[in-house]
Amino acid sequence: MARKPQENPALDMTPMIDVVFELIIFFVVTIKQEDTLSKLNANRPAPASGSSSSNESDTTVTIEIGRGHDANGVLVYNKREVRRSELDQNLREVARTSTKTPIIIKCTMDSPHKALVDALDICYKNNLFSVSIFSM
Amino acid sequence: MARKAQENPALDMTPMIDVVFELIIFFVVTLTEAQRKDETIELEDGRHGIVLVPEELPPTHLQIDIASRDKRGKRLPRGRISMGDREITPDEIGRRVKERMRKVGEFPVLIRADYDVRHEVVARVMDACTANGIWKISFMATAEDKRSKPGHPARKHLDALKRRGR
Numbered sequence: 001m002a003r004k005p006q007e008n009p010a011l012d013m014t015p016m017i018d019v020v021f022e023l024i025i026f027f028v029v030t031i032k033q034e035d036t037l038s039k040l041n042a043n044r045p046a047p048a049s050g051s052s053s054s055n056e057s058d059t060t061v062t063i064e065i066g067r068g069h070d071a072n073g074v075l076v077y078n079k080r081e082v083r084r085s086e087l088d089q090n091l092r093e094v095a096r097t098s099t100k101t102p103i104i105i106k107c108t109m110d111s112p113h114k115a116l117v118d119a120l121d122i123c124y125k126n127n128l129f130s131v132s133i134f135s136m
Numbered sequence: 137m138a139r140k141a142q143e144n145p146a147l148d149m150t151p152m153i154d155v156v157f158e159l160i161i162f163f164v165v166t167l168t169e170a171q172r173k174d175e176t177i178e179l180e181d182g183r184h185g186i187v188l189v190p191e192e193l194p195p196t197h198l199q200i201d202i203a204s205r206d207k208r209g210k211r212l213p214r215g216r217i218s219m220g221d222r223e224i225t226p227d228e229i230g231r232r233v234k235e236r237m238r239k240v241g242e243f244p245v246l247i248r249a250d251y252d253v254r255h256e257v258v259a260r261v262m263d264a265c266t267a268n269g270i271w272k273i274s275f276m277a278t279a280e281d282k283r284s285k286p287g288h289p290a291r292k293h294l295d296a297l298k299r300r301g302r
Contacts, residue, residue, distance in 0.1 A: 010146045010147060011146055011147060011149055013147065016149075016152075020156055023156075023159075023160065027163045030167070031163070031166075031167070035179070035278045035279075035280065036187065036188075036278065036279040036280050037179070037187070037188040037190075037276055037277070037278060037279060038182045038183070038184075038185030038186060038187050038188055038276070038277050038278065038279035039182075039185050039186050039188045039246060039274040039275065039276055039277070040182050040185040040186075040274065040275045040277060041186070041272060041273070041274045041275075042272075042273055042274075042275070043271055043272060043273075044262045044263075044265065044266045044271055044272075044273050045266070045271070065255070071252065107255040107259070108255065109254065109255055109256040109259065110254055110255065110256065111254070111255045112251065112252055112253070112254065112255070113180070113202075113249045113250065113251060113252070113253040113254070113255060113258055114180045114251035114252065116255060116258070116275070117179075117180040117181075117182055117251070117275055117277050118180065120182065120185075120275065121180075121181070121182040121183065121184050121185060121277065122184075124182070124184040124185055124186075125183075125184040133262070133273070135255060135256075135259035135262075135263075
């Protein structure tokens, strides 16, 4: 059977455009926008150094982090449980004296990582960058 | 000037097909790139941290992922530590750090830990690094306040915990 000569030799674009739109929609929906990330640096003393009291000067500021009652964990400053905003105020006072003040963050093993990052972030907010992390 | 009558009225499809293939390849490559990291990890906000530009990190840097949940959302009490897309033990991290230390000297270590991970797991990873001479540890956080956006999974999770009074 002989092939019928084409009346309209132009390619029909419709299915291709359909497919392309389908692809575009698929990718737009699946692609997740990347978050802007930041990093918070801290020092980690060797576990063998044990007691921190030997090299602790009297200006050193200690922040303790515990598990607390909710998923946020608790921050303890000056033996008192503080909110994030209160810690911020306290550290602002510290930074006014000297931004070189060494900060020690002591975390209990069952504290959530979130609280540590929050504490580090508050230190960074107040330009206190010499932070050490201890685990208890 | 009159337009020349078209000899061949068929549209030339070649450039369009080229462009479409280019697009497909681009998206496939970027997608696989994004999938190489653990997607279950939700980072805590750290707006005041140093903004992290992945391209500017030295090629020697080491990124360690710590997830608190598996792919189905079930909580893992001991976390899941991984490098690249492979699960790894703290001992193995210690060995890798030691080896890299011997080859390139000091290098940055980045910990990408979920906000909900217990400190114990993070401490184990940090100890594996300090035991081999890396004292400086960086924690990854998000530079933007996405947690405050309603509907964010981490925000929903925290709200649910609050309601239950945990």
